[in-house]
Amino acid sequence: MNGPSPISIRNLSVFYGDLQVLKDVNLDIPAKKITVIIGPSGCGKTTLLKSLNRLLDTAEGARISGQVLLDGEDIYAPRTEVTRIRKKMGLLSQRPQVLPMSIHDNVAYGPRIHGLRSKKDVDRRVEHYLKVAGLWEEVKDRLHEPASGLSVGQQQRLCLARGLAVEPEIILGDEPTSALDPPSSQNVERRLMELKQDYTVVVVTHILRQARRIADYLAFLYLGELIEHGPAAEVFANPKHPRTRAYLTGEIS
């Protein structure tokens, strides 16, 4: 591991009503690596991811106990400013959700609400992050057209550019390729591999092959419990827990 981990999850439990979806999860996310959280549908992967940027706050009736430390600061502490927490993290959701505005304004949205005013600075930042997301060449001549006119794969890369444009430290991906066709998925995976140079990346997926391709660090979640976690190569080659082994060999899914 290089440096202290930017996100530490301590005794995190999440309940929806009487249903406990996360059970006492403890995990340190390594810096500038891709951490992949795997597990069957409904095991709490998305809940875990959304607890990291406090998007669970908007979910109906979610109750949270435990701590999530972001650079040592408890994000659930009463005085913590939630918009600042979220600014530190870019989110890629399962299906790309472009905002109802132009391609340019989608990327400019975040920087603008965080106070970037001058048109020159905004334009420069939009261009830069569209390039990082590998979309610039495809859209540079139609920046002011509606973002909804892009293909789904392009929309997901636009969402990536939009997330990066607020200059976060961490990128969260909630099954970010599940709505995409294979070439677009590959494209997004490639971007994530490049981005780990500068960002800490956390991706949730139920596609094992994807996890094998991109994971540096692996966490296996089953029925709300964190069963096993460790460097991806180790866990894949030599899973310690029988359940992890069963999942990796396809006996449980």
Added chain:
Amino acid sequence: MNGIADRNIGGRKRADLFFRVLATASAAVVLLALVLILGTILWKSVPALSLSMLTQTPKGGFYLGKEGGILNAILGSLYLAIGATVLAFLLSLPLALYLNLYKSRTSRTAVWTRFFLDVLWGVPSIVYGAFGFIVMLALGLRASLLAGMLTVALLEFPIMCRAVDEVMRLVPRELTEASAALGATRFETAAKVMVRQAAPGILTGVLLAFGRGIGDAASVLFTAGFTDRVPVSLSDPAATLPLAIFFQLGTPFPEVQQRAYASAAVLTLVILIISLAGRALGRKVTRHVVK
């Protein structure tokens, strides 16, 4: 498998045919009613329709005027309905945003607020008229453009608010989450994402409420008054098209009764023009909506 389907296919086709006839008949009835209403109004208004109907206030003897026009009611109705629609909008938009972004779907406040709005939607307009009248007296106002506007705004508010609310409920949660995940506050999400995404529906809600407001007679009967003059201030009484129709039809003079149909034709035309203008505007605001 095939045996079952084959034995049943005759019955299924008959049911299909029956429903198709039913659906076509319903469409025909609606269309026919519309054509008959418009036809009657236009046919009966032909003798009285003239440019002076649109450009002059009532003149020439008889109660409500044998000559001249209904400019007083046209302008009165427009002022009143536009003012009321603006007031209703100022209440509806914030409330709809509050219900959809600040409250969870199952929150008690949201559930009860929607229920009260639905009840208000169902309250007959004469009740709003009577209520407006009492409030007007309590405030020491007299029948005036202002009192009419306030009453009609009250009538329009639940219609507009629920229409806007229903459209906002259809906006996917992921979209507002995407905005929140970028560090936007709820207000920023409301103003920059929700309003844009719901813009076509907001426009529909506003037009629906406007149409209801400008066409309503009972709510303005006691509150706006009626006058031959065009109102020049909020405290002047104001004539309205629905009341013009009502009073003109109620006179014993055939010349004036004819003019009621002309008033009805003008009212229908005003609503038509505003709806068409609204639709043209609607094409602009849907440009960025995410499907």
